[in-house]
Amino acid sequence: xxxxxxxxxxxxxxxxxxxxxxxxxxxxxxxxYLGSLFTLLWQSFYxxxxxxxxxxxxxxxxxxxxxVTQPANVDIVLRTLTMAVAVTIACALIALPIAxxxxxxxxxxxxxxxxxxxxLPMWTSYxxxxxxxxxxxxxxxxxxxxxxxxxxxxxxxxxxxxxxxGGPSLSTSYLGMFLVFTYMWLPFMILPMAAAxxxxxxxxxxxxxxxxARPAQTFRNVVLPLAVPGxxxxxxxxxxxxxxxxxxxxxxxxxxxxIGMMVYVQQGTAGNIPLAAAxxxxxxxxxxxxxxxxxxxxxxxxx
Amino acid sequence: xxxxxxxxxxxFRAVSRIFGDVRAVDDVxxxxxxxxxxxxxxxxxxxxxxxxxxxxxxxxxxxxxxxLDGADxxxxxxxxxxxxTVFQDYAxxxxxxxxxxxxxxxxxxxxxxxxxxxxxxxxxxxxxxxxMGERRPAQxxxxxxxxxxxxxxxxxxxxxxxxxxxLGALDLKLREEMQIELKGLQKKLGITFVxxxxxxxxxxxxxxxxxxxxxxxIEQLAAPRELYSRPRTEFVARFVGSANVAPAAxxxxxxxxxxxxxxxxxxxxxxxxxxxxxxxxxxxxxVVAVQYHGAVTRWQVxxxxxxxxxxxxxxxxxxxxxxxxxRVLLSxxxxxxxxxxx
Numbered sequence: 113x114x115x116x117x118x119x120x121x122x123x124x125x126x127x128x129x130x131x132x133x134x135x136x137x138x139x140x141x142x143x144x145y146l147g148s149l150f151t152l153l154w155q156s157f158y159x160x161x162x163x164x165x166x167x168x169x170x171x172x173x174x175x176x177x178x179x180v181t182q183p184a185n186v187d188i189v190l191r192t193l194t195m196a197v198a199v200t201i202a203c204a205l206i207a208l209p210i211a212x213x214x215x216x217x218x219x220x221x222x223x224x225x226x227x228x229x230x231x232l233p234m235w236t237s238y239x240x241x242x243x244x245x246x247x248x249x250x251x252x253x254x255x256x257x258x259x260x261x262x263x264x265x266x267x268x269x270x271x272x273x274x275x276x277x278g279g280p281s282l283s284t285s286y287l288g289m290f291l292v293f294t295y296m297w298l299p300f301m302i303l304p305m306a307a308a309x310x311x312x313x314x315x316x317x318x319x320x321x322x323x324x325a326r327p328a329q330t331f332r333n334v335v336l337p338l339a340v341p342g343x344x345x346x347x348x349x350x351x352x353x354x355x356x357x358x359x360x361x362x363x364x365x366x367x368x369x370x371i372g373m374m375v376y377v378q379q380g381t382a383g384n385i386p387l388a389a390a391x392x393x394x395x396x397x398x399x400x401x402x403x404x405x406x407x408x409x410x411x412x413x414x415x
Numbered sequence: 416x417x418x419x420x421x422x423x424x425x426x427f428r429a430v431s432r433i434f435g436d437v438r439a440v441d442d443v444x445x446x447x448x449x450x451x452x453x454x455x456x457x458x459x460x461x462x463x464x465x466x467x468x469x470x471x472x473x474x475x476x477x478x479x480x481x482x483l484d485g486a487d488x489x490x491x492x493x494x495x496x497x498x499x500t501v502f503q504d505y506a507x508x509x510x511x512x513x514x515x516x517x518x519x520x521x522x523x524x525x526x527x528x529x530x531x532x533x534x535x536x537x538x539x540x541x542x543x544x545x546x547m548g549e550r551r552p553a554q555x556x557x558x559x560x561x562x563x564x565x566x567x568x569x570x571x572x573x574x575x576x577x578x579x580x581x582l583g584a585l586d587l588k589l590r591e592e593m594q595i596e597l598k599g600l601q602k603k604l605g606i607t608f609v610x611x612x613x614x615x616x617x618x619x620x621x622x623x624x625x626x627x628x629x630x631x632x633i634e635q636l637a638a639p640r641e642l643y644s645r646p647r648t649e650f651v652a653r654f655v656g657s658a659n660v661a662p663a664a665x666x667x668x669x670x671x672x673x674x675x676x677x678x679x680x681x682x683x684x685x686x687x688x689x690x691x692x693x694x695x696x697x698x699x700x701x702v703v704a705v706q707y708h709g710a711v712t713r714w715q716v717x718x719x720x721x722x723x724x725x726x727x728x729x730x731x732x733x734x735x736x737x738x739x740x741x742r743v744l745l746s747x748x749x750x751x752x753x754x755x756x757x
Binding site for chain 2: 313315316318319320321322323324325326329333334337338
């Protein structure tokens with residue numbers, strides 16, 4: 113009886129109903145997600161005392177100054193940024209044909225198969241996959257072995273000899289790290305891209321062809337602009353996941369530090385929470401800049 | 416070069432299109448003359464839209480040939496055909512302005528920006544949307560979107576304009592206005608219009624000729640007046656004229672040699688014991704419903720053969736003393752019955 117009265121009361125007062133529904137999750141989200149994030153970020157405005165190694169809790173830009181003036185720190189940011197951009201572009205190029213097939217051509221069981229196939233690798237442990245890749249890419253690993261059998265050893269050696277990205281083997285080079293990153297984040301690009309392409313009505317493509325556009329023109333003028341919000345969403349995933357990751361650079365690749373590793377080291381062994389916090393701000397700023405540029409170029413006009 | 420007296424704008428030669436077990440278009444042949452307003456009428460799934468897609472080039476026939484202007488285009492892609500389409504959902508590009516939508520045809524053909532925008536503005540003028548050029552399709556009403564779709568399809572100056580249920584999404588009043596406007600536009604531009612619709616009123620009021628589709632075949636192809644007054648098949652009689660049909664079995668009990676159709680306005684409702692008028696045929700039945708429609712009242716009568724017929728009785732001429740459940744006699748002049756072949 114009281115439940116019924118309460119139902120009637122809430123039905124007549126939608127604002128109360130909404131508040132009852134929203135306040136608990138919003139409190140949780142606001143406190144645990146945003147609250148802790150801002151608490152962390154706030155620490156980037158503290159600094160570490162050089163002599164005592166104690167955190168000085170007074171607002172200052174000293175730590176940021178350290179971040180942008182020390183060449184080693186700038187190198188880390190640039191290295192991570194370059195990797196994130198390269199991984200994002202590679203993922204977008206690989207994902208586009210797959211997502212197009214999934215959204216436009218695959219039907220019924222084939223479509224289900226593709227969606228499950230894209231998600232399946234995400235159901236296994238991330239660490240297992242990273243360590244597996246280290247084995248695959250090792251000097252005596254299956255990739256090098258297959259390249260040798262196929263007579264492509266020269267190609268592999270030439271790639272590994274490339275300055276900056278090469279190294280003694282794939283598993284100890286930036287090239288190898290790039291392969292693992294691309295493998296790891298590809299599903300995060302395919303799924304939003306396929307979702308965006310699914311929403312493009314087939315009649316728009318017919319209308320384009322009807323008005324005289326060849327398939328390449330239809331792709332450039334209609335499909336791509338309408339897929340861009342999906343590409344933007346996917347690239348935010350691949351970009352930010354690469355910027356923040358510290359496991360892959362630890363397990364695979366050359367010894368140079370990445371932002372994620374730096375955060376780990378600074379807040380752990382070095383005990384420099386302010387610098388770790390300042391490094392955490394970098395991906396947020398980079399993604400904000402990236403989104404602003406994307407918006408500027410009309411990436412979200414079709415939303 | 417051989418020139419014929421008149422090459423058809425569109426010609427279907429024994430065209431079939433088969434999806435699995437379904438013959439969507441089943442051995443269809445017909446020709447549409449240049450400048451004609453041609454309607455394809457039929458219920459959903461009758462093959463009319465499949466035929467339209469074959470003309471536009473979105474689909475290719477499994478058998479037979481589709482000719483445009485005398486040339487076989489069966490395997491020519493849509494972007495190489497001088498045909499444009501107004502889509503049922505309008506298919507306006509949501510990321511472009513109205514002007515960009517209309518200018519899209521010239522744009523993909525490489526026309527310079529200045530010229531294509533001038534032409535697009537002319538087209539917007541033609542459909543009375545000149546001030547709307549900078550808006551997005553999402554900011555327009557249904558009727559306005561319809562006009563943009565029309566302008567966009569006409570800008571390439573096609574020889575043939577295909578319209579796929581173009582007024583289906585509009586409300587009744589707007590639909591009637593657009594019917595008049597479309598017909599006027601077609602007269603003015605002299606373009607061949609192929610108009611797909613499931614609305615028989617629309618087809619009859621606008622088209623020069625109507626092809627009635629049923630199960631992938633054309634049941635009858637004729638001018639609207641003939642289609643209405645002389646339906647050839649039971650399907651056409653029912654679908655186009657909403658006529659009362661006596662199938663062969665019923666017809667034989669009424670003294671007719673073959674199946675026939677009678678329109679409701681030719682039926683008279685009498686009391687059951689009335690005599691049959693001279694030169695008339697009659698059938699006994701029971702009144703199952705009386706519907707008042709203003710100018711006419713429709714008397715639904717279940718004949719003793721089971722068929723339900725609808726008699727239209729003019730205002731002020733209702734039969735006295737009869738009501739729902741009454742036994743009645745329906746009569747019609749002999750010459751008002753149209754013999755049907757199937």
